[in-house]
Amino acid sequence: MTADTHLTAADHHPESAHPESARPETLAVHAPQPEIRGSRPLGVPIHQNHVFAFDSADALAEAFGSPDEFLYSRMGNPTVRALETAVARLEGGADALSYASGMGAINGVLLALLSSGGHVVAQRCLYGGTYALLTDLAARWGVEVTYVSGTDADEVRAALRPGTAQRPGTALLYLETIANPTTRVSDLPALIAVAREAGVPTVVDNTFASPLLCRPIPSYGADVVVHSATKYLAGHADVLGGIAVFRDTALHRRVRHYAVEQGAVTDPFAAWLTLRGLQTLPLRVERQSASAADLAARLAAHPAVAAVRHPALASHPDHTIAARLLPRGGGGVVSLDLAGGREAGKAFVEAVRLASLSVSLGDVKTLVMHPASTSHRQLDEPALAAAGIGPGTVRLSVGIEHVEDLWADLEQALAKAL
Ligand SMILES: *Cc1c(COP(=O)(O)O)cnc(C)c1O
Numbered sequence: 001m002t003a004d005t006h007l008t009a010a011d012h013h014p015e016s017a018h019p020e021s022a023r024p025e026t027l028a029v030h031a032p033q034p035e036i037r038g039s040r041p042l043g044v045p046i047h048q049n050h051v052f053a054f055d056s057a058d059a060l061a062e063a064f065g066s067p068d069e070f071l072y073s074r075m076g077n078p079t080v081r082a083l084e085t086a087v088a089r090l091e092g093g094a095d096a097l098s099y100a101s102g103m104g105a106i107n108g109v110l111l112a113l114l115s116s117g118g119h120v121v122a123q124r125c126l127y128g129g130t131y132a133l134l135t136d137l138a139a140r141w142g143v144e145v146t147y148v149s150g151t152d153a154d155e156v157r158a159a160l161r162p163g164t165a166q167r168p169g170t171a172l173l174y175l176e177t178i179a180n181p182t183t184r185v186s187d188l189p190a191l192i193a194v195a196r197e198a199g200v201p202t203v204v205d206n207t208f209a210s211p212l213l214c215r216p217i218p219s220y221g222a223d224v225v226v227h228s229a230t231k232y233l234a235g236h237a238d239v240l241g242g243i244a245v246f247r248d249t250a251l252h253r254r255v256r257h258y259a260v261e262q263g264a265v266t267d268p269f270a271a272w273l274t275l276r277g278l279q280t281l282p283l284r285v286e287r288q289s290a291s292a293a294d295l296a297a298r299l300a301a302h303p304a305v306a307a308v309r310h311p312a313l314a315s316h317p318d319h320t321i322a323a324r325l326l327p328r329g330g331g332g333v334v335s336l337d338l339a340g341g342r343e344a345g346k347a348f349v350e351a352v353r354l355a356s357l358s359v360s361l362g363d364v365k366t367l368v369m370h371p372a373s374t375s376h377r378q379l380d381e382p383a384l385a386a387a388g389i390g391p392g393t394v395r396l397s398v399g400i401e402h403v404e405d406l407w408a409d410l411e412q413a414l415a416k417a418l
Contacts, residue, residue: 044079046269047077050074051073077265083243083274083275083278084097086275086278087211087245088245091211093217093247095245097246098271099259099265101228101242101264102240102242103129104262106130107264108258108264109226110174113254114141115168116141118168119146119161119168120145121160122146123148123186124148124150125176125179126174126176126205128375156173156194156195160173160198170200172200172201174205175204176204176205177204177213177325178209178330179208183316184388185318185321185322188214189324192216202223203222203223206226207362208232208361210233221247222247224255227243230360230362232281233277233278233281235364239273240270241266241274286329288331291403292312292333293313293329294403295403296312296313296336299336300313304339305337305338306339306392308336309335310330312326313330332397337394340392341390341392342391344392345372348394348417351416354401354409355368366399366406368395369395370393370394372391
């Protein structure tokens with residue numbers, strides 16, 4: 001610099017050159033941006049700015065509508081785009097859209113694919129927020145929902161309906177790879193094949209499996225995969241996020257059009273945290289799945305435990321499907337029924353010391369929850385049973401801690417739940 005308060009043109013990136021006489025008020029606003037020459041950032045930078053500057057009006061006009069040109073961050077941001085590209089590749093899809101939360105993604109996809117009076121076929125045992133959304137769409141927008149078990153192709157075939165002059169046909173089939181908290185595994189290949197035959201797109205919530213364990217798009221022909229990135233993809237209890245991955249670019253374009261209107265986009269810092277988490281996804285999921293299978297087998301042999309469900313156990317109701325769909329592991333979630341019922345369930349989740357009583361899952365830390373006294377407390381016993389939840393059901397989301405430390409904690413908590 002030639003003077004304390006003046007910049008010469010040579011001090012600037014050529015695009016941001018200012019008059020040599022710029023005053024402090026101007027200099028304070030127009031900090032020069034360094035041009036990175038001969039190297040590149042090793043990690044994805046956080047492009048926290050929400051708006052981008054152009055040299056030509058034509059270039060700005062052309063940037064509208066493209067997911068790979070950046071003008072205003074609700075329509076696209078380089079850090080968020082890096083996350084979309086990374087997850088699209090992991091899931092084997094053509095492209096992806098990132099949202100502010102998992103529910104943002106599910107909402108965005110459903111509202112983009114549905115019209116008022118439309119018809120949805122959905123698995124009965126759904127994530128609570130998704131069930132609430134479908135119930136709301138039914139009450140307020142006349143959307144009809146037919147619930148199916150998720151394991152019977154004939155039941156789906158019978159539920160799908162063609163459009164007529166009077167009413168629209170089935171707009172989509174909605175499934176979850178591994179259901180919550182039952183850990184039931186959907187027969188994705190059979191059910192998606194039925195929908196494909198009928199020309200109906202399938203949306204799969206793959207949150208519990210992650211793309212490490214199951215890739216519904218390339219493996220079974222799903223059209224959309226949605227994730228709560230809050231869970232396994234990010235994995236460190238520090239960010240909310242959602243992602244929708246699309247089999248083809250035409251569907252991506254259609255849903256993106258609505259996403260820009262919906263505006264539930266990802267903040268660049270949230271995208272950056274998710275990208276950082278994503279780098280260790282394979283290591284985390286491998287450990288979580290292995291520890292969950294190990295703990296499930298030990299829990300099954302414990303006198304305080306009446307039943308254990310994990311897709312890797314031979315006693316799991318969908319073990320045959322799970323062995324085909326999830327050959328790399330059954331995921332980090334275990335559900336167990338305590339023999340002592342509701343009181344035992346509550347005592348257990350309050351007795352754990354290393355594990356935390358918490359509603360989320362997919363975290364590096366082990367989390368436990370008792371649905372009957374917390375997330376599903378409004379349901380009476382028949383309603384709980386219909387959701388596959390007993391009064392003594394406990395959900396365990398296994399973290400990456402040492403499995404022996406986890407077992408010691410579960411054992412001492414089980415002793416208080418006898
Ligand atoms: C948590 C979760 C969601 C919702 O995700 P948010 O990020 O909390 O909005 C959707 N589906 C499943 C299976 C989930 O576990």
